[in-house]
Amino acid sequence: MDPSTLIKIKRYSGSLKNTEDLFNCTEIELDKYIEDYYDAMASWVKKGYQIPESIPDDVEQIIIELTSNIIRSHSVRQDIGIKDYENFDFDEAVNNIFTEDIEKRMKPYAKKNKIHVFTIGG
Numbered sequence: 548m549d550p551s552t553l554i555k556i557k558r559y560s561g562s563l564k565n566t567e568d569l570f571n572c573t574e575i576e577l578d579k580y581i582e583d584y585y586d587a588m589a590s591w592v593k594k595g596y597q598i599p600e601s602i603p604d605d606v607e608q609i610i611i612e613l614t615s616n617i618i619r620s621h622s623v624r625q626d627i628g629i630k631d632y633e634n635f636d637f638d639e640a641v642n643n644i645f646t647e648d649i650e651k652r653m654k655p656y657a658k659k660n661k662i663h664v665f666t667i668g669g
Contacts, residue, residue, distance in 0.1 A: 552585070553578060556614050556618065559615035560622075561622075562622070570622065580621075581614065584618065588610050588613040592613070596658060609652055609653060613645065617644055
């Protein structure tokens with residue numbers, strides 16, 4: 548991963564500060580997690596949308612934001628105790644990762660549904 552992309556993700560997610568306190572891991576370990584999350588988000592976006600081989604800047608920004616949202620979600624989960632798990636709203640967590648804003652910005656890249664028309668007859 549490009550070092551400037553890693554820094555952008557850390558800035559967006561707020562993980563530049565208190566890395567060991569927030570995530571209970573070293574900065575090197577966190578960088579590896581971020582790279583893994585970034586790769587997963589890039590793969591997910593490429594599968595779900597029609598993205599050119601060379602990822603456009605606007606889509607790159609969205610992948611950075613999605614990755615940052617996952618990092619923030621991870622940080623929140625670290626603070627939730629096992630007994631508090633029942634109060635955790637999964638749908639809200641997903642909506643905080645793939646926000647309505649991101650969904651709207653990805654609309655131009657939505658895959659077109661193919662409709663196959665066939666006839667039965669003779």
